[in-house]
Structure formats: structure tokens, C-alpha cells
Amino acid sequence: MSITLSVPVTSGQAFLGTRDQVAAARAWALAAVPLPRSHPRASDLATVVTELATNAIRHSMSGARGGRYCLQVSLDPGSTAERGAVELTCVDLGPGAGLQDEREDACEGGRGLRLVRALVDAYSADQTPTSREVRCRLIWGGGPA
Ligand SMILES: Nc1ncnc2c1ncn2[C@@H]1O[C@H](COP(=O)(O)OP(=O)(O)OP(=O)(O)O)[C@@H](O)[C@H]1O
Ligand SMILES: [Mg+2]
Numbered sequence: 001m002s003i004t005l006s007v008p009v010t011s012g013q014a015f016l017g018t019r020d021q022v023a024a025a026r027a028w029a030l031a032a033v034p035l036p037r038s039h040p041r042a043s044d045l046a047t048v049v050t051e052l053a054t055n056a057i058r059h060s061m062s063g064a065r066g067g068r069y070c071l072q073v074s075l076d077p078g079s080t081a082e083r084g085a086v087e088l089t090c091v092d093l094g095p096g097a098g099l100q101d102e103r104e105d106a107c108e109g110g111r112g113l114r115l116v117r118a119l120v121d122a123y124s125a126d127q128t129p130t131s132r133e134v135r136c137r138l139i140w141g142g143g144p145a
Contacts, residue, residue, distance in 0.1 A: 008087070012072040015053065017062035017092075025053045025071055029088060032073040034081050041140040044119045048088060048136050051112040056092035060132055067093055076144045083141030085121075094130040 011032050015025045029049045035042040049071065056062045056069035069092040076085040117123050122137040 006077050008074040008076055010072060010074040012070060014068045014070045017057045017060075017064070017067040017069055019054075019057060022050060022053045022057070025049055029071060029073055033075060033086050034079060034084065035140070036081060039081070039140070041138055045086065045088065045138055048116050048119060048138070049090075051116050052088070052090040052134055052136075055112060055134075056090060056132075059095060061093035061096040061130075064093075064096075069093070078144040080144075084144050085137060085139040088136045088138070090134045092132050094128055094132050097129060 013025075013028050015021045015028075026046050026049045029045060030037065030042055033042065033045065035045075037043075053069065053071075060069070061067055062069040069090060072087075072089040072091070074087040074089070076087075079085060116136065119138070120136040121139045123135070125132065125134045127133075
């Protein structure tokens, strides 16, 4: 008997908000998708995780002592190495009262989110003072069959 999953396969993991944990966050996300490391979309996912994790550390309270951020990877049903889609969510502890508010649209200096938005098929972000959730969708091979 074969079983076909019709719901997304979702995994989540919390990471300490320190720069030395960014590589672990990247490796964890890559391990959750059925793509070989050499696949262009695996490389895009790695870049997106790096940018979002770095932002969580630099711009949110997740980068404060003991702070954490969470990654969630949700794989579309039927995703394979040939075709599929994944939603990556990064949730951090928000900018806090003393930190800068989001200014990604107006900011000339910021390159990270511009790069992320250019790489992904869909992007959205919601922020409160105590939480920021960024969602990115990446598709490969035309999406799941
Ligand atoms: N997780 C976050 N929490 C709060 N603000 C954020 C967060 N991520 C981004 N921002 C805001 O959006 C701006 C643009 O982000 P972006 O990643 O494009 O640039 P950057 O992090 O400032 O620089 P870099 O080019 O090195 O990534 C940031 O400067 C910051 O003000
Ligand atoms: Mg950045």
C-alpha cells in the first residue's frame, strides 16, 4: 500500500540569535527539502535563510542575550527533487521599543531583503513590537505535480 501525503510536511526549529548559529539554521532548512545541495533552488533557500536569520539577529530582540528566532519549513505535498514548493517562515522577537522600526521600503542601505524578494516567488512580513514573521515561498520545476 502506498500513502500519498495531501498536507504540507512541516518542521520547525528554534535557533539561538547568534551569528555562529546561522550556518546551523541554513543546514537545518536545507535538510528539510528534497533538493540536492547543487540545485539552484537549494542555493536560493540557503541565501534566504542566511538573510532572514541575520536580520533577526541584527534588527530584533532575538539578537539580544539569550534571544532566539524560529524557522519553519513547510513542504508542499508531492514535492520532489524535480518539482515542488516550500514555504519558509522566520519568526523573531520583534524590534522592541528601543530598536528601529521596519523601514525596508524606504531604506537605501538594505540589500538583504531586496535580494530575498528577488529570489522568492512570494514574500510577506508582519510585524508587531514583540514579533516579526516573514514568509517566503520558493517553487522549482513548475511546482508540485
Ligand atoms: N527582523 C527584522 N526586524 C526588524 N526590522 C527588520 C528586520 N529585518 C529587516 N528589518 C528592517 O528592514 C531594513 C532592511 O533590511 P535589509 O535586510 O534589506 O537590510 P540590512 O539588514 O539593513 O542590511 P543588509 O544589506 O546587510 O542586509 C533593515 O535595515 C531594518 O530596518
Ligand atoms: Mg539584512
